Amino acid sequence: MSVGGLDERVEESFEEEEEEFRESFEEEELEVVPITVEEPKNTGPCILLAVTYDGSAGKALCKLYDPSNDKIYYWHDNTGHMPYCLTDLTPDQVKRHAVVVHKGFRGVYEIEKYDPIRDRVLKFSKIVASDPLSIGGRRKSIREILPKAWEDRIPYNNCYIYDARLIPGLYYMVVDGDLKLAPIEIPMDVASEILKIFNGEPSEVLDCVKDWLPLFLIPVPDIPRLAIDIEVFSTANRIPEPSKAEDPVICVSCVSSNGLKRVFMLKREGIDEGVKPKTLPEDVEIRFYDDEGEMLHEVFKLITSYPIIVTFNGDDFDLNYLRHRASNIGIKREEIPLAMGRNYVDVVPGVHIDLYKFFSNRSIQVYAFGNRYKDATLDAVATSLLGVGKITLDRLISELSYYDLAAYCFRDAEITLNLTSFNDGIVMKLIILLMRISKLSMGDVVRRGVSVWIRNMLYYEHRKRNYLIPSKEDIIAAKGVSVTRALIKGKKYMGAIVIEPKPGIYFNVTVLDFASLYPSVLYRWNLSYETINCPHEECKRNKVPELPHWICTKRRGLSSIIIGMLRNMRVYWFKPKAKDKSLDPNVRTWYSVVEQGLKVFLNASYGVMGDENFPLYCPPVAESITAIGRYIISKTIEKAKVLGVDVLYGDT
Template structure:
């Protein structure tokens, strides 16, 4: 079968080219368009008026023809006639100062959509889906939906139309996912310490290129720079090591590799590896047509002529993937080392020498590990990442390169644009929506926000045993569905709908028509919550269970981000009343549930956004609550957590509790921050461990007493200089190269500079590299600098007061809830604190 991976515009051929992955051969197949599709924009000007006022349009060298088309204008709820201005190439539509879009400025619709996206919409192609070619035309492969899913869909659907829509999505989600033949590459450059190689200038030699593929081809290409004796001892398990006498031959071998795989993986390859190889090749005399890389400084990303390039850096640092797909496992991670350690349990090879000074073996080992980690990030858990990419391509309708490089708002925008074209709807301009729908009507209580957000119910301070947390299944997607929220339905033009007010706002919602956003988000939400989560849980087949888990995970990414985009000005379908109505209905649902719980005799201890903490409800009370909310609001409540006990302080969003399985849950987990010194992290762990043992009020009080003693002991050891320096180190990764920190001088930069200066004194040069991605360990000290690199610090220089402040900040979240005063453990009485001179 052929799977659509990409669509590109070929200037040489003057048409779109589709790129299909051939599952049987493991190759990429280019299929040129035979439909005659051309770029275009829409204008409200009738042809005769356009010819009269803007004759330069038809005189434009790229102009092709005019057509009149009918489109549904959802904002005004009417069909309108538009003039379709067709051009010979995309740049004639937009992208240059003399384009047709600029000539018709203020009178165009759909003129900023990228051509390859427009082609996908109009041809109704779905990236990631299987096709067969019939006379050069792609035809969708029929996908059978399992009977278990069909039954669930039928039970959920309100009518036959909705049932067919849901089944169409189920076909898309259930379609087979190919095992993708791919290769990861990593390059190393012979650059001086502290000078970042420029991809544009490419002044330094490429001395190593490593590769790691899905079909077992693995190795390192090295540039010969020293005697041959050293070559014989190299042993990199599982990798073939090849030497080249000149750099040009090495690059030729790299380009042969790139051309022989349908998908090429890099980590930050858009910004470095591929642009550098491109520029270096031209510098060495390669002709452009012999370089398989397409790159320019203006390009969004580096492309490959004959392959698909995935830059995993952009994919894994996508906030939605980080939070919703990978559960914040690499919360602060931006580097290959951090992400790989979090997801694979292994990181980069550590080194002290600069890249050019490494032995052949060390360089090969270092570079090969980077290629290995890059590949394995797509291969762990049975190719989880590749499966997620394919599924999210299908949901968003984005080609593979675009999906892996853009954030969630671009995914959701594209999904809605595709739906507009499928329905024959006019895609509105952003300013139209604001002009017709207006701004918000509620007042935000958080600085920087434009409207009232989620509700937080103040906790009742104290210790409570047997606490249940109930939460709404996808609260915001649920209210978008049940509230019929969409840019065209909120504040619709119909007089009779103005009585249908959203509680807590001045907005009304259409009662005549189902909103597009409401319909799409509702279908995806129902499929995730009621279909794929259910069949994943019930399936006895491990392979099938994993398949459904991946599907519901992909849907989760979309759903959890869907509300956020509607409240972002950068989103082209941004509609403030929709975002405001979503949070208003969310608040209404929480308050309604809280009142119902109280009516049933269940004490509500705390509430935040989409969950409520209930104190010791009976099974009967709980069942009545869940059923009544489902009946009244058409929203599902489910049990999220069960606590042995919970402690609330007077702070909002601050609590800790012991779950039934013994884990201690601390809201925010301040003590787990990556750069917190191990000494304080370990103390935090000891505290939570002591709390996890408490089963009743007596053992709880015993745990508190143990915590007091542990903290007192830690304070004493710190003051007496008994804590090893490595336990006191702050470990921070450089997110930029040292010279790029020009506005501020953070402490880890100071420490890195100190270490480099010390090496210069000792050796006259710097036998090490400290660059972006390097881990810097430093100690807070009492001298003017206030900080010293771990390798330079002495135990008597430690600034004890600063570490006590860090201890207090890290632990106070837990201590406040337990009503333990850190100052009193320090031996500082409240009156001493009052009399302490205030800092200016």
């Protein structure tokens, strides 16, 4: 018998997200694009694709897709919501503090928050600022001036989502200028059957199930998408650099989900038309241009006419290059529908999806697509999932004939689009489902890892209940660190148990599996950062097996409720129903998407608690999960021996 760590695939993905975590805590300024977008006073049901901060208006901005006409509408906040953070200074103390002379300071007032660590309501001062960067993200921000601040590292667009109780990916409508949740019906017979799974559970669990059911039962429309790929003039010894964009864009391919197949080609001296290759479909339209600026103008018109723009590595290259190249050749700023962020490019009026970042996500690679692709390159992903890869070249891009260049560039755009369309559009459906679960905008879901998804989901639930969102330091100070010693180098606590297999050939072997063991432990043992080592003396008798930690018996933990609810929905409804051939194929396909999406979340949910980069990092919770897992399998082995069953192998 030996002891190992948590699933290495999950831990590897957490390590890869360390830099991402630091970035996701920092507020950043998105480039303002002076393009006017329609803002109607009344709309029908629209899907909320994204929430951003509009620096020119100083307000939160919602991007809404109307499926009745395929338009994008904008809606700016009209509630007066402003960026803020919390401090334990009283309002009078704040007014005597240096923070009041900060140019972004706009006011302070007292509020009450429930502190889940101390299990009591506390008073805080809420400091309001004129803009997100005044709270944090630049030198001498408000959070740096205060002796201590809470909820000061939440990006403003996410903070707004929490406070407005918005759920990206669901339907909203504008009614007399106000944003309202659209009344979309869900199948009540299905909802009733799912609720039966939770018969006998505490009221807080049942209430949570009712709140979450629409996320899984409201269907997702097929949103029009435009895939873009560009080719830039290059030489043998120089790679085009997007930030400088010195070389001309010589080809742009655009392929849409509604049938558009167009290649924009820049004419150049000395380039032959060539022979049309079989790899270039007959229905592709090629348009030639003498002027690069005129060509890019036409590309930008297409970009503004689609709600979703899809690229593969567009943040780092395609759209990044187009943004800088357009400026370099004199295109006016208001005619360039691209906005630069710190590490991404957004589009106006719609949303940009960079599939490279989505498929690079280890949780997506491992749990959603079963490791079918090994590398997150366009060729590797497309070859594995579509059976078609990139066209292989034997010379430089700039040396290709017009037809060969068109075929090469078009193939890249085509397979990029097809990655969002194959298997009944599973990728787009999965993205929208992940938006609903994580409460993140579409671009954030695609660009962020599973740890950020889980963090945002839990932060949303904290704010919904008026819980104080604690700092990592608060949790460690109150709950302590791990007490077990890891047997694997680099791990922080004792992990899984592994029974060494007995060599030999065996027949009549039965496999016993615990469905989602660690999420089940979180739920059944009520494990959460606020319930482990709680402040109640009477709970100290409720010990964790093998450990000095105890678990609260007076209240349910938030992580326990959410993770347990999602686990039960997946195991008892969506997983079996996804295989039920008596159901409508469309329903079964959607259930399969939900099952896969929940699997991605659940398989990472226990690991984040033991990842020191996670803001709700709680070592006692992480080591309690693995300790209880060891306890369960050890007791199972003992019972098997009593029954005369020979155990050949096992692990948690």
